Amino acid sequence: MLIAQLSDPHLCAPGTLYQGLVDSNAMFEAAIRRLGALVPAPDLVLLTGDLTEHAAPAEYRLARQLLAGIRQPVLAIPGNHDEREAFRAAFGDLGYLPASGPLHFAAGSIGPVRVIGLDISVPGQHHGDFDEGAAAWLEATLAAEPERPTLIMLHQPPIETGIGFIDAYRCFHGDRLAAIVARYPAVERVLCGHVHRHISRRFGGSLLLTAPSTTTAIALRLAPDAEPASFVEPPALLLHQYSGTGLVTHYLPINPGTGPLPFF
Template sequence: MLIAHLSDLHIRPQGQLYQGLVDSNAMCEAAIAHLNTLNPVPDVVIVTGDIVDRGSPAEYMMAKKLLSEIKQPLLIIPGNHDDRHEFRSARLIEPYGADLEPFNFIASEFGPVRIIGLDITVPGKHHGNFDAQSKEWLENALAQEADRPTLIMMHHHPFLSGIPYIDIYGCENGESLANVIQRFPAVERVVCGHIHRAMQLRFGGSVLCTAPSTTTAIALQLDPDAPEASFIEPPAMLLHHWKPDTGIITHWVPIGSFPGPMPFA
């Protein structure tokens, strides 16, 4: 089973730039075009939040236009830049994410791996929170098919990355989330967005991966006094490949055209 993973598209109204500097819409189009060339094709595409930048109806109209070019089934959760009301009204995908509050779901029909969408956003805030309601819902969801290979998708990172200006907006109560996952060994991946960088670590006895953004990368600065900064690094996506003999293998996939193929390996 192949799961393609995009994140942090930060789509703007047509003709407007992200942060007034970067054409995030064009970068999203390039990512989707690259996605549509993958062979074999993914069984499902997931997007881990920040679909748009400011939560406006015009942005969601543009998002719907861009995302309609994805040929595979699509699963989306909101991020801190998304507006829950407008996210729901846009009906970016069916049937998931249309009438849910929060936008939690279980998707079991796309292959051997069950995909759980966990919405830990806090409306009007930039941090996330794995609160008591989220804990109860996730425990019940995981218990339904406790032995089935599972991927959990969320937006905020539930750990301290060491980058000071993004960690203040992470997911609170990450230790509680790790304790839940620890009890369900079939959780093969927890995947996040938000951090605009690819990272991986052990988490709750599983593996947690963060996805790069299709637009700017948050600067990798580990000095606790470092000022906020971003770079226009090569955009990328993740590809999660599940096989019976290995479980999930996660690949970092750069977006763009590169010299090759060359006749050697």
């Protein structure tokens, strides 16, 4: 089973630029074209939040229009730039989101890997929170099929990355999530977005990964007093390939670069 992960497209109303500077819409279209050219084609596409910049109706209409260009099933969770009810209205007809409450879901009918989506958004805030309600829901969901290979997706990573100005907006109560993950060794990955960079860390006995954004990258500034900034670095996506022996994750630039060349 091959699963593609895109993140943080920050789609804007047609004709406008992300932060007034970057054409995030065109960059997401390029990512979709890259997906369409992959051989073999992914079986499933995940979007780990911040589909839109302002959660405006025009942005969600554009999101649906662009996502219609993806042949595979798409599972998406909201980020801090989305808005829960606007997100539910935009994607509720796809059948995997609940009709009320947080937008948690479990999708297990697409292939051998179960995908669990967690809505850790805090309305009106930019940080996330894995609260007691989310913990109870996740525990029950994992316990229903404790040996099923599983991916858990959430927007803000529940760890400190070392980039202080983004860590202030992480998912809080990450220790609560790590304790649950540790009880279920079948959790192959914990997948996040939000930080606009690819980061990996052991987490609850599993592996936590963040996907890069399809638009700008948060500056890798590790000094405690570093000023926030972003760069237009080469955007990328992640490909998670599952076989009966486990999951392998590949980092794939959206621009394929020069090649193929006749050597390896």
